[in-house]
Amino acid sequence: MPAAEVRPARAQIRRRRAVTREQVETVAARALGIFGIVFGAQALPLALDQAAGLRPGAGVALVAVLYGSILAVALAAATKVAIRSAALVFAVLYAAAILVWPLIVVDLDIVATSPPWLYYLCTVATTAAVVALPIGWAIAYTVLVPTMYGVVRLTPAGGAADLDLAILDALYALILGLVVLIIVTMLRNAARAVDVAQEAALERYESAVRLHASELERAKVDALVHDSVLTTLLSAAAANTPEEQALAARMARDATSRLDEAGADWPQVGDRVGLPHLVRRLRSALATFAASFTVRVVNTGGVEIPVEAADALSTAAVQAMVNSMQHAEGAGHTVRREVRIRGIRAGGCVIEVADTGVGFDLDEIPTERLGVRVSIIERMANAGGAARIESGEGRGTTVTLLWPAGVEAVR
Template sequence: MTAGMPAAEERASRVVVRRRTAVTREQVETVASRALGIFGVVFGLQALPLALAQAEGLRPGAGASIIAFLYGAILAIALAALARTAVRSAALTFAALYAVSIVVWPFVVDDVAVVSSSPPWLYYLCTVATTAAVVALPLPWAAAYTVLVPAMYGVVRLLPTGGAVTPLVALLDAMYALILGAVVLIIVTMLRNAAKSVDVAQEAALQRYEHAVRLHASEIERAKVDALVHDSVLTTLLSAAAADTPEEQALAARMARDAMHRLDEAGAAQAAADDRMRLPSLVRRLRAALASFAAPFTVRVVNTGGVDLPADAGEALYAAAVQAMVNSMQHAEDPGRTVRRELRVRGIRTGGCVIEVSDNGVGFDVESVTSERLGVRVSVIERMANVGGSAVIDSTPGLGTTVTLVWPAGMEGTR
């Protein structure tokens, strides 16, 4: 942002970068959890009159206890889905309580007449239970639950306390619940696999992009070196080879000293990074990168107007920030709740910058990160150190991670 731009553009801005239309793991989990909450409430309300009626034929307190536990768990799922937190725990609780209810049902029925004309009311929540298992459990365990719980219900139907139906009717009831559960399991699994493919493709695209940037920078540097070698070093060598007289040899010596001086200047210029990058340009590049991400980041930009950085520092800040955001998308996810991510860019006076990439995901133990983890050590920490900056990673398991990039080093607390 130049000094001539309106002051309004230099004020702190807050922009949420929207994800592109794509199937992501977060979307899949959100849709599945909300669908579970909605259909759990709907099916629960449908079964409630029958549950109250059959509770009269159960042992004193048993019917009310089963209703209280299962409907309380359904309400917990609905609230967790709305709040986008602890959905897996609520779903797992309901799935476990439902399985226990099926097991204890034959032991709590005192009057079999309550199930003579209608099946046990638990049947109407069987699909809710299998869906809860799909949301809460890994695929093998969810598949096992989807098969075993309908089978358990079929066995209960054969007993007097379950209606004493014929084996065919019991089989049909169990198969109907099994098919519905299997359909949900297949759909959710397919969507999760699609989301995984999107994440893998996105990571590959980012890696290709970073590789292309490095190749482009290397090609530019090679062209500069080639020009310097041609203009100074090669000319000096040719002159020295053709020098026959003392005057020509003295000229070749002066040309050699001049070539050495130019090489030293080139090295110093590269280290000093005379090329400049304005901080608003860096922000635009970061937003462009975010547009291709599958997960949204809230972007906060403060005091970027008039801030000018060395080009090598700007490139290091960009690459390290992108790597930090990629790390967040790869490792911060906590199935069952939404992970919020932020990118904060703050200018410091006219020549400094602080970039923070944070999330409230699963976090990790920073001390346990091995030296082989190049995404943290080389792509973030060493990259910033090589240009005179610093990178600080603050993470707590279960609470999230914040990566702070600073240039130049030691400017963290400066406004």
């Protein structure tokens, strides 16, 4: 690939790192944590004042539960661990607090001049629902919870507000919640489109590599036909003496043998290729990447695998390397990357793509993301192999590709 073509491809990879579904979810979760702390701090003085007018112990318990869950959301967002679970817990607890508020208020004077302090956390709760729930449930929560607050606002425990004021408060919370829902949904859809485009680009890249290999083989055969077959035919046509005819016959046998060997080398479905062929494909892909990978090759000589398995291993390994380039780096974090290719004497292969990056939680990956679940795990399974992913926050990531499945048990 010309250098002029490599540079735009590298620039495109760097741009994509700014918009992926995983990053959108991280930004939304961290914004939820920050807003939760800010709005919580704003409401805390009022919450402590109104706690004295609630049933004994209820005010303190309510403040402790809701503020504790806000801190849990902020901690989960900062560490990127169990984000959805923490957000869902807060959303559920907030809705329950709205429902029980009329039952725990014993001194109506606390809401005579100020609305229930829960109002100031309504937008935080609807944002938590957007982060934690599928779009349909998030919409229902965003509409239902402000409506519940508006109804409570009409009751004596909610300050017995006028209908217009109660509707206005509910609409304000509803509009803020819908704005957050729309923004996050748009960002998610954009990130999903980027993920699909990346998968399609990888497929096109793999197809281009195959076409390039086929073109090289075609040029090789064309040269062979020109150099051997045509020369033999011309020699045979010009042979007039027994010596010249014998020479033409030997040339014909040699050309036939070389054509048979060329046909045997052409990889077709159902054929087997040596692991050095797979190593060359991976080194060719690495030459186009901006990041540097250390390549270690062990015991690949004499090991052959089916073409389909080589294709699956190559494509899955390229996807793992692209994922590492996109997601492994963090602020002030130097990442080392390595690709290890190991042949198994029984006729198998193990490829490990490892980095020392920031790591991630596999359970937190959205089902819509294709890079891990489809391009790596399912692709290897469909080819009769397996993929194992080991990662953790701050512990880097290792993607292990095995063909056939369970090959590591063979010694």
